[in-house]
Amino acid sequence: MTRAIVVDVLAREHGRRIVTVDVIGVGPRAVAGLLESLGVHADVYPFEAVARDPHVLRGYDVLFASAMSSDAPAAKKLAEMWARHGGGGPSVIGGPIASAPLDALNLGYDFVVHGEAEQVLPEALKRILNYEYDDLFEVRGLAFRYRGRVVFTGRPGYAPRERLAYLHSTDVTRYDAYWAARVYVEVVRGCSNWRRPRGVLPDGRACINCDLCVKAPLRSRLYCPAWIPPGCGYCSVPWLYGPARSRPLDLIVEEVKRLVDLGVRRIVLSAPDVLDYGRDLLVDPEPLTDPCNPPANIEALGELFARLYERVPELESREAYLMIENVKACLVDERVAKLLGEYLRGTPVHIGVETGSERHMWLLGRPVTKKDVERAVRLLSRHGLEPYVYFIYGLPWETPETVKETVEFMERLWRLGAVKVTAYRFRPLPGTAFQDFEPPRPGSPGYAIREKAEELNRREKRRWLGKLVDAIVAGWHPARRMLVAYPLPHGPVTLLRGPRSLIGWLVRLRVVGVASDRMLVGRLVSRLKRVAGKRREAKMLV
Ligand code: SF4
DSSP states (O other): OOEEEEEEOTTOTTTSOOSOTTEEOSHHHHHHHHHHHTTOEEEEEEHHHHHHOGGGGGGOSEEEEEOOGGGHHHHHHHHHHHHHHSOSSOEEEESGGGGSHHHHHTTTOSEEEOSOGGGTHHHHHHHHHTTOGGGGTTSTTEEEEETTEEEEOOOOOOOOGGGGOSOOOOOOTTSTTTTTSEEEEESEESOSOOOOOOSBOTTSOBOOOOOHHHHSOGGGGGOOTTOOOSSSTTOOHHHHHOSBEEOOHHHHHHHHHHHHHTTOOEEEEEOSOGGGTTHHHHHTTSOBOOSSSSOOOHHHHHHHHHHHHHHOHHHHTTSSEEEEOEEOGGGOOHHHHHHHHHHHTTOEEEEEEEOSOHHHHHHHTOOOOHHHHHHHHHHHHHTTOEEEEEEEESOTTOOHHHHHHHHHHHHHHHHHTOOEEEEEEOOOOTTSTTTTSOOOOTTSTTHHHHHHHHHHHHHHHHTTTTOEEEEEEEEEETTTTEEEEEESSSOOEEEEOSOGGGTTEEEEEEEEEEOSSSEEEEEEEEEEEEOOOSSOOOSOOO
């Protein structure tokens, strides 16, 4: 049987993760599951495990790498390791980095899979394994070299829902401290926001205000007469991964069950908008390209949570925790907040806001209004959830006025109940409407948004002082020479003093200090129980 190694390079940038170190993402496990469904044995490795011991590559016939655009340096290192230590077979790269397929190919891979692997690998896999280039021209979504020339076979269509009906791999045990990590389980593929940015782009393309992407029948919204890519201008999800489609309920439940049986304690139901789950079925056979209508499918969401709690008793007994990733504010109403509060009390809900200016939101292609966001934060907070709100500074069309409005809006949301305010720096991504804009220069007005987020988060951290928290000790922080613990179900990374033998333990600690806008300091109160799996423990996680 052919043996594939699927390497998770996501967020490794130059080889080491700086942010979201406790996350195990969806992509590599989805590819491994797809390969298994096609009769190939697939093992999942995080990049750091391969970097520590590149000789593991020798045992495999084919390499699959999954990476984002910012991970190009690490992806290149992996290709070099494969050339030196690999089993001699082909190397393939995919994921968001493949939105620029020719750049990805230049990192040293034999093949690039552009878009959804489900649309490419079922037809191409055997030919890739045998280097049958002649037969690959007719498979869309591939880039490769042929007789000294670079070939891109064109964009594939989006996978129909039935093609997503296979079990994702649950091979997570090679990740450091997987028993403490947040493991993401895909519930929805793609995004329902097919609105588009309305300002003038650097190459001169400009919206002609036909309003097709806002008011036309759902299928017509797939096309824009001005050739502007769909979705918020900074995001590549709709263009690369298509309209929102739900994965089958049974497969989601089975995946969560298997992960929890392996010792995973924190599951995150992952989607660009979890509230799109089952909403696509309401408009079937049309594509779900409207971000706010119809409203959330409460019956489908309720069944998803009920089935998960029924099949995975550890969720009820709080030995494992369920969380969700993102929601769009326009879909949060009283019914939604009540349902989420019933099953997910005390867990975070992530809401993309990006700017505090109503006009700026519209220009960016955002589907929500400030009122939507305020209502969502208020309702979710009232029903016991922890709203985390997200902003981006340095975006196109940002002005001193939009920055001022944004800073004020951040303060307002914090007062309404947002418990964490995050500001990301704008990064132009290939394939997006904003790919040719410049990122912000240090000192530009938008940095006031970042400073405000830091200020609010420091204030928020002070709310934790004196609290008793249960947390998993997951690793060692070499710079601070302290242990690293993750509060359950989720909370700020907490540093504490103690022997390294505490790694792998669930402990109770008291929060005694604020280390930074991202980290707390705790004091050990008691050991509760050992939770680490049988495999090697984490070396370092922050
Ligand atoms: S972005 Fe495109 S589809 Fe939307 S209103 Fe403008 S021209 Fe029409």
